[in-house]
Amino acid sequence: MELKGCKVLAFVDEDFEDLEMWYPVLRLREAGAEVHVAGDKANKVYHGKYGVPITSEYDFADVSSSDYAGLYVPGGWAPDKLRRYADVLKLTKQFHEAEKPIAHICHAGWVLASAKICAGYTMTSTPGIKDDLENAGAIWVDQEVVVDRHIVSGRRPPDLPAFMKQFIRVLAEHEAR
Numbered sequence: 001m002e003l004k005g006c007k008v009l010a011f012v013d014e015d016f017e018d019l020e021m022w023y024p025v026l027r028l029r030e031a032g033a034e035v036h037v038a039g040d041k042a043n044k045v046y047h048g049k050y051g052v053p054i055t056s057e058y059d060f061a062d063v064s065s066s067d068y069a070g071l072y073v074p075g076g077w078a079p080d081k082l083r084r085y086a087d088v089l090k091l092t093k094q095f096h097e098a099e100k101p102i103a104h105i106c107h108a109g110w111v112l113a114s115a116k117i118c119a120g121y122t123m124t125s126t127p128g129i130k131d132d133l134e135n136a137g138a139i140w141v142d143q144e145v146v147v148d149r150h151i152v153s154g155r156r157p158p159d160l161p162a163f164m165k166q167f168i169r170v171l172a173e174h175e176a177r
Helices: 018-030 078-082 086-097 106-114 127-135 157-176
Strands: 007-011 034-039 045-047 053-055 070-073 102-105 145-148 151-154
Touching: 007 018, 018 034, 018 053, 018 070, 018 102, 018 157, 070 086, 070 106, 070 157, 078 106, 086 102, 086 106, 102 106, 102 157, 106 127, 106 151, 145 157, 151 157
Parallel strands: 007 034, 007 070, 070 102, 102 151
Antiparallel strands: 045 053, 145 151
16 A cells, blocks of 8 residues: 555546556556546446446546645557646646656657657657657657656556556655655
């Protein structure tokens, strides 16, 4: 229960990668964190690429980064939709400016690229968005997980155990400050 009392915000939109949404949410909860899911509408059911549903509790516009210790962005095709919402980009920038932990996996780096917070950070992702992250100023590496300051990045579903171990560690260290 190393994250008891820690609140984490998770973004969602249609076509998230099912494992990349549910595995982190469940691991964070298992570690004692309270995870809130925000979408373009509150109380909306979103479906993963393989049909697994998740319901948002909040609308992007109704949450404040100041209420959370960290941010989680799942992969799949959802990040291509998420990066089009001004509130998502605003929240992502606020977490970054406050140096709160931000975790992203697979295609979720698109959200950070659109928020213009990648410059000078070493990151990983699915190789399919390597060019996007590099064009946004990131130093891209092919590793299962990368931690650079407060940003934790992962490649794809098989890397979830290592990715979540590091995200939980970074959150716990942030909370201990």
